[in-house]
Amino acid sequence: MQLDERKYTILQAIIRNYLETGEPVGSRTISKYTDLNLSSATIRNEMADLEELGYILQPHTSAGRIPSDKGYRLYVDKLMEEKEREVEEMKESLLEKEGKVDNLLKKAAKMLANNTEYAAMISAPQYRRNKLKFIQLSRVDATQILAVIVVEGNVIKNTMLTVDEALNDETLLKLNILLNTHLNGLSLDEINLGMISAMKQQAGIHSDIIANVIDAVAEAIKADEDLEIYTSGTKNFFKYPELADNERASELITTFEEKQLLSELVQDNLADENNTGIQVYIGSETPVQGMKDCSIVTATYELDEGMKGTIGIIGPKRMDYEKVVKNLKLLKRQLDDLYRK
Amino acid sequence: MQLDERKYTILQAIIRNYLETGEPVGSRTISKYTDLNLSSATIRNEMADLEELGYILQPHTSAGRIPSDKGYRLYVDKLMEEKEREVEEMKESLLEKEGKVDNLLKKAAKMLANNTEYAAMISAPQYRRNKLKFIQLSRVDATQILAVIVVEGNVIKNTMLTVDEALNDETLLKLNILLNTHLNGLSLDEINLGMISAMKQQAGIHSDIIANVIDAVAEAIKADEDLEIYTSGTKNFFKYPELADNERASELITTFEEKQLLSELVQDNLADENNTGIQVYIGSETPVQGMKDCSIVTATYELDEGMKGTIGIIGPKRMDYEKVVKNLKLLKRQLDDLYRK
DNA sequence: GTTAGCACTCGATTGATTAGAGTGCTAACA
DNA sequence: TGTTAGCACTCTAATCAATCGAGTGCTAAC
Numbered sequence: 001m002q003l004d005e006r007k008y009t010i011l012q013a014i015i016r017n018y019l020e021t022g023e024p025v026g027s028r029t030i031s032k033y034t035d036l037n038l039s040s041a042t043i044r045n046e047m048a049d050l051e052e053l054g055y056i057l058q059p060h061t062s063a064g065r066i067p068s069d070k071g072y073r074l075y076v077d078k079l080m081e082e083k084e085r086e087v088e089e090m091k092e093s094l095l096e097k098e099g100k101v102d103n104l105l106k107k108a109a110k111m112l113a114n115n116t117e118y119a120a121m122i123s124a125p126q127y128r129r130n131k132l133k134f135i136q137l138s139r140v141d142a143t144q145i146l147a148v149i150v151v152e153g154n155v156i157k158n159t160m161l162t163v164d165e166a167l168n169d170e171t172l173l174k175l176n177i178l179l180n181t182h183l184n185g186l187s188l189d190e191i192n193l194g195m196i197s198a199m200k201q202q203a204g205i206h207s208d209i210i211a212n213v214i215d216a217v218a219e220a221i222k223a224d225e226d227l228e229i230y231t232s233g234t235k236n237f238f239k240y241p242e243l244a245d246n247e248r249a250s251e252l253i254t255t256f257e258e259k260q261l262l263s264e265l266v267q268d269n270l271a272d273e274n275n276t277g278i279q280v281y282i283g284s285e286t287p288v289q290g291m292k293d294c295s296i297v298t299a300t301y302e303l304d305e306g307m308k309g310t311i312g313i314i315g316p317k318r319m320d321y322e323k324v325v326k327n328l329k330l331l332k333r334q335l336d337d338l339y340r341k
Numbered sequence: 342m343q344l345d346e347r348k349y350t351i352l353q354a355i356i357r358n359y360l361e362t363g364e365p366v367g368s369r370t371i372s373k374y375t376d377l378n379l380s381s382a383t384i385r386n387e388m389a390d391l392e393e394l395g396y397i398l399q400p401h402t403s404a405g406r407i408p409s410d411k412g413y414r415l416y417v418d419k420l421m422e423e424k425e426r427e428v429e430e431m432k433e434s435l436l437e438k439e440g441k442v443d444n445l446l447k448k449a450a451k452m453l454a455n456n457t458e459y460a461a462m463i464s465a466p467q468y469r470r471n472k473l474k475f476i477q478l479s480r481v482d483a484t485q486i487l488a489v490i491v492v493e494g495n496v497i498k499n500t501m502l503t504v505d506e507a508l509n510d511e512t513l514l515k516l517n518i519l520l521n522t523h524l525n526g527l528s529l530d531e532i533n534l535g536m537i538s539a540m541k542q543q544a545g546i547h548s549d550i551i552a553n554v555i556d557a558v559a560e561a562i563k564a565d566e567d568l569e570i571y572t573s574g575t576k577n578f579f580k581y582p583e584l585a586d587n588e589r590a591s592e593l594i595t596t597f598e599e600k601q602l603l604s605e606l607v608q609d610n611l612a613d614e615n616n617t618g619i620q621v622y623i624g625s626e627t628p629v630q631g632m633k634d635c636s637i638v639t640a641t642y643e644l645d646e647g648m649k650g651t652i653g654i655i656g657p658k659r660m661d662y663e664k665v666v667k668n669l670k671l672l673k674r675q676l677d678d679l680y681r682k
Numbered sequence: 683g684t685t686a687g688c689a690c691t692c693g694a695t696t697g698a699t700t701a702g703a704g705t706g707c708t709a710a711c712a
Numbered sequence: 713t714g715t716t717a718g719c720a721c722t723c724t725a726a727t728c729a730a731t732c733g734a735g736t737g738c739t740a741a742c
Contacts, residue, residue, distance in 0.1 A: 062723040136479045158497040235591040250576040403692045
């Protein structure tokens with residue numbers, strides 16, 4: 001037995017109906033819902049087959065059917081195929097450029113959550129090929145030196161260093177030149193111990209400052225390890241009874257609050273070089289622990305050359321995939337375009 | 342009729358018992374619970390009086406009594422009085438100095454939530470008397486200028502400026518001197534239009550850069566308006582049935598996620614100069630909208646001279662005030678001491 | 683002033699009944 | 713041979729009455 005045209009039509013009708021109502025759907029409903037003009041009895045036979053094939057299941061004997069993960073998967077794959085062909089006309093940009101990127105992303109997350117009525121997350125862009133662009137030491141007061149480190153992509157890090165004895169302007173200038181001539185344009189891998197010891201030697205009695213700056217540089221470049229994640233719409237979990245019982249909600253909310261697990265999801269997503277489009281994880285497919293009852297849909301955006309981040313929607317398995325995918329694509333497009341002309 | 346010794350003992354017993362069990366407490370329980378050696382009938386009479394006085398109330402006719410907000414208030418006031426006298430011996434510090442303050446605070450919030458089993462929040466320290474300490478413009482590449490602004494308390498802000506034509510080293514040096522001689526040591530109020538126009542005049546053709554820098558300075562100094570708030574233990578709301586129903590939980594979680602309302606609470610707290618100790622808001626006393634069914638306990642810490650922030654616990658009205666106050670005092674002490682010797 | 687006793691209230695629990703949605707199967711039909 | 717009407721059966725959810733029990737308020741006696 002295999003899935004013929006009619007079975008697929010019925011499956012689709014079941015899923016559509018279940019997405020709308022959240023209730024198990026019975027044979028009579030389908031008999032009227034579709035234009036197949038089949039009696040409920042026939043539908044029942046087909047449904048028994050679909051269940052045997054693993055696409056739908058029954059919560060209990062006398063209930064209607066609900067889609068299984070396998071059923072959703074089929075539905076979504078087909079859906080995505082259609083979407084691929086569709087040339088979307090995007091609405092005008094709803095996002096304004098913000099002074100600070102984090103405010104922009106917070107707004108974006110909120111917008112996403114409001115539009116979809118699911119929980120939304122968005123990771124701050126992570127710069128992959130981090131090269132040093134510029135280092136500047138400045139004297140703030142007698143014993144404090146400010147080190148400013150600018151990394152490719154205009155990510156800026158500051159570190160305050162305390163020195164025992166005051167440095168005069170000339171020494172500071174020398175150190176600045178020393179640092180910049182040696183380090184500019186290099187990535188973390190390219191800064192080796194030989195280079196560092198050469199610099200220390202040239203710095204003479206101020207070699208400890210060099211050491212401190214190098215540490216700060218190392219930290220600045222790899223700083224994206226604990227990447228920032230903005231979330232919104234946690235309360236939307238409560239809109240879906242299958243997620244709203246105390247235990248489940250508690251777990252979901254903790255995951256959303258602590259962000260550690262979301263962070264892993266983002267890391268995985270960004271690590272996958274081929275992943276340029278939309279990813280859908282249904283139920284047990286999820287890479288995030290404790291979200292077996294949810295579906296997760298993600299997209300990767302690129303704010304500026306190499307500044308990649310992930311946006312995602314988390315909701316019940318019976319989410320409106322179509323709407324979610326559309327919203328993600330729209331937001332992705334907006335973010336992609338925002339800082340490029 | 343007024344509150345005599347015996348009534349107070351009974352009230353206290355009722356509250357203690359209710360805090361433990363979360364169930365309305367009856368006269369028989371109190372009759373055994375206290376060492377007053379009174380029969381349940383006598384207790385009943387006293388309870389009727391306490392109800393008339395407004396300290397306790399009955400959920401329904403045949404139930405026991407629960408404390409009213411007024412009852413809690415009396416209890417807490419008395420409790421705090423006792424605590425005041427008590428010379429607390431603090432446990433050794435559980436917090437390690439962290440490289441970044443925000444990580445420290447995140448950890449602190451988590452610790453607080455775990456220890457108390459309530460929801461915890463902590464606001465990043467807010468610097469009140471913001472004076473400019475140091476400004477530095479540096480050329481990053483041909484058309485980009487990095488402005489670094491250091492404010493008293495070593496809060497650092499960076500802004501990237503784009504210029505039409507490259508600036509040479511000399512010009513940059515001049516601008517740096519111009520900015521620092523005019524602005525260093527001043528607060529926002531002290532930077533007036535006259536000063537700005539004088540600087541612009543001196544800057545000649547580069548007056549637009551001055552304008553941009555001034556904007557950045559203004560932003561840096563007042564940047565603490567959207568103060569950072571770290572939260573933890575949101576899931577703890579679910580441990581208390583009176584907060585765990587969908588609607589209420591939904592509201593609380595949103596408040597915790599959006600942080601806007603918490604921010605107002607913190608602002609109020611810090612604005613109150615006299616407020617050095619512990620603040621307890623019970624039920625309807627709360628300044629945070631939508632938390633009428635909660636109690637909020639806050640404390641103000643001072644990480645470094647003038648760097649004040651607020652820590653807070655939010656839980657059910659029947660929270661273990663004693664434990665909460667103890668934990669807040671402990672954490673406050675730790676934060677207060679961390680960066681001072 | 684305290685207490686024993688008792689009638690009363692009211693929420694929570696239990697159990698039985700019913701209604702209704704839906705199924706699977708069989709037999710008849712086109 | 714595929715489709716359908718019909719029917720017995722299953723299971724959940726809702727309803728209702730009965731009961732239980734914790735707790736109260738009041739009265740009368742100590």
